Amino acid sequence: MPLTIENLRAAQLRVRGRVVVTPLIESAALNALAGTRVWLKAENLQKGGAFKIRGAFNKILRLMEDGTCAGVIAYSSGNHALAVSLAAAELGVPAVVLMPRDAPAIKIDGARRNGAEVVLYDRAHDDREAICAQLMRARGLLLVPPYDDHDVMAGAGTGALEAIEQLPSSAAIDTVLVCCGGGGLTSGWATAAGALLPGAQVHAIEPEGFDDTGRSLVQGARVRNRALSGTICDALLVPTPGALAFEVMQTCRVRGATVSDSEVRAAMRFGFEHLKLVLEPGGAAALTAAMFRRFPTGGLPACWRFSRAATWMRKSSNGASAMSIAERVPNRGILLPALRWTNDPSIS
Numbered sequence: 001m002p003l004t005i006e007n008l009r010a011a012q013l014r015v016r017g018r019v020v021v022t023p024l025i026e027s028a029a030l031n032a033l034a035g036t037r038v039w040l041k042a043e044n045l046q047k048g049g050a051f052k053i054r055g056a057f058n059k060i061l062r063l064m065e066d067g068t069c070a071g072v073i074a075y076s077s078g079n080h081a082l083a084v085s086l087a088a089a090e091l092g093v094p095a096v097v098l099m100p101r102d103a104p105a106i107k108i109d110g111a112r113r114n115g116a117e118v119v120l121y122d123r124a125h126d127d128r129e130a131i132c133a134q135l136m137r138a139r140g141l142l143l144v145p146p147y148d149d150h151d152v153m154a155g156a157g158t159g160a161l162e163a164i165e166q167l168p169s170s171a172a173i174d175t176v177l178v179c180c181g182g183g184g185l186t187s188g189w190a191t192a193a194g195a196l197l198p199g200a201q202v203h204a205i206e207p208e209g210f211d212d213t214g215r216s217l218v219q220g221a222r223v224r225n226r227a228l229s230g231t232i233c234d235a236l237l238v239p240t241p242g243a244l245a246f247e248v249m250q251t252c253r254v255r256g257a258t259v260s261d262s263e264v265r266a267a268m269r270f271g272f273e274h275l276k277l278v279l280e281p282g283g284a285a286a287l288t289a290a291m292f293r294r295f296p297t298g299g300l301p302a303c304w305r306f307s308r309a310a311t312w313m314r315k316s317s318n319g320a321s322a323m324s325i326a327e328r329v330p331n332r333g334i335l336l337p338a339l340r341w342t343n344d345p346s347i348s
Helices: 005-015 028-034 052-063 079-091 105-113 128-139 150-166 184-196 212-219 243-251 261-274 282-291 322-328
Strands: 024-026 037-041 072-075 095-100 117-121 175-179 201-207 255-259 304-306 309-313 333-337
Touching (some): 005 150, 028 282, 037 150, 052 072, 052 079, 072 079, 072 128, 079 095, 079 105, 095 105, 117 128, 150 184, 150 243, 175 184, 175 282, 184 243, 255 282
Parallel strands (some): 037 333, 095 117, 175 201
Antiparallel strands (some): 024 037, 175 309, 309 333
């Protein structure tokens, strides 16, 4: 089943009044670094600190439509768990979240404070899907997937609809950059861009060495990462793109690009010092791509959307200086949605 702009618009109506209309921010300092105008969709100011609440609300509301939802269950190392626990609490639905024992304590505690029952597992030895299936059977719980679900993807895409509505009427957007993990956020934004920004090119931004989505899109079939640790962008680490999300990204002709950990650290510092935004590493991936111009050369459109920070840009040439780019394309623009805050003391 394809993901459509009608799905996104229905989701937008469903979650209206339940999610924050986050601001669209522009910074002269960022414009100078990127060599173009940049707009940030500050999803780090969303409920729960990330875009994830959009998909959580949309999915749970859909599950509640027939009146038989006895409770929901989700598995996550952090942001999705927080979103599901918060959305379920607001809707009066019992929630269980499966979290690895080594998940950040602040996220485990946050899910508990939101009223969810937290079940911990050992990610090295336990099968979370098997534990989840057992709890679903025993308690009659319904699953809220983290990304590979049309309702979740449509919910994530409501941020793109919002951002497009907030853009200045003079903005001519033809590129999108997205911080990409399992592909749910990228799918939602790519669907919006495909319908409302004709000709726009969407790029999935991933950590270097963990570009399963980018490699899958090149090869035409899903491939796996060789490891699931080794980057500070832990929120973006998945074994392989979601099956449904990959189909959507293929249909929308999404391309991939990568950023390094050192570049991400620099972007996080920039976000705090110049934009007054506190971002986690995975949420800063698209901002990183904009700052370091990790978009295609040779006149290709370039725009990033990163799963907590989306970046939109107009046509660019990576090899030219900032001044020459600004002179040649004076009205180019980039849009980024910022992600979640972090409490990791190693990020400095």
